[in-house]
Amino acid sequence: MQNFSYHAPATLGEACALMAEAPDRSRFLAGGSDLHLALEHHAGPVDTVIDLKRIAGLEGIEETPGGGWRIGALTRMAALERHQGLRAALPALCAAAAVVGGPPIRNRATLGGNLCNASPAADTATPLLAFGAQVEVSGGGVPGSNASRTLALEALWAGPRSTTLRPEEVLTAVVIPPPPTGGGANESTANESTAHGNAFARLTRSAMDIALVNAAASLTLDGSGRLASLTVALGAVGATVLSVPGTDALLGRPVDEALLEDIGKMAETAAQPITDVRASAEYRREMAGVMAMRAVGWAAAPAKGDTP
């Protein structure tokens, strides 16, 4: 392991200022479950590690008015997995958090670390993209940086293992909007009888493996069981986690076999997989369709749905 100096500042301002001193040779540390291995194998020379865990206020899960959620970047997978309110409202996110490594990893790994590591196979990224989540980032008041700003989750990623953040910027929270009312034409009747559902599906060879493909769906059904909103996201089949475009064309239809077939085809078309040691591009493309069908099917029937 290369040698470096270690800082555990108590404030965001100090953390960002330290980073701004030598951004090329410094790294932020959250749970360390990606960073340790990076420092050992592929991060290049690093002089300074800045631990974010002693900064107050970056951890926690809270429901916002209207049924949205705000989750601190330093919140651990184990906390997401266990949170009762979150499990009821956002089972897709809890299911994703619950498959990141094994329990000892989930007691360290944070949500912000999963997103900032910018792996296209980051499991929590897929449901968050399907929810239309935003991220709050802060430059900690460092001169020339933004005090804080909010961006759409998809705007966080520049490519595999690369974010669009300025070096001194810290991801502070993830904001999940309330589920869409799915109103459209009949807004007045939408609220009372609509039902929301979301689900996560994932393909791996074994429990501890990262996903070959994952998918998440978030949808709203109107009173007669027809789609009033639908978003589908796919992981590990592109340079970043990606959304399946064009799902609005399916609104108004019931979630039946024919719809699932169409979703599967759309996901296969949206996927831009590569061949690597884990799977071929061809297999990944086909499985992207299957995972998308499962996620949508489960999201529509949470009572029947049973996540892997």
Add this chain to the structure above:
Amino acid sequence: MSAPRKIPLSMTVNGALREALVEPRTSLLTFLREHCALPGAKRGCEEGECGACVVLLEGQPVTTCLIFAVEAEGHKLTTIEGLGQPAHLAPIQQAFLETAASQCGFCIPGMLLSAHALLKAESQPDEARIRQALSGNLCRCTGYDRIVKAVKLAADLQYGHR
């Protein structure tokens, strides 16, 4: 840029205060094994996959190979050396012994600590829950059936189900 230097560190391990000067790159695993002379946590894959290095940090199982010792400043840790003594075994240790759930023993410290944390939180975990709670601890000898049996027995011993 200040040159990397050693950092004074203090944490509570198995109830005793431990202090040392360590390089920031020293892993918590190395700190425990070499500075504290507690070799119970094992050096396995060193990539967080195998669970041989698991100890409890504030009661929760963690892989010490992926934690720098300095990150544990001020925290409370429990290693296998702190769980029970030969003359006075913890229920989970007694159960592994009675069930013959250990073969080569390399994975057992981590396995016991993960199981201990589970039984602290839940009094009657079913088989699926036990397997899930131990999914971060690999055993290449036993095939897990006896390990699962042992955890069930430990729940009985600990909570007086029998």
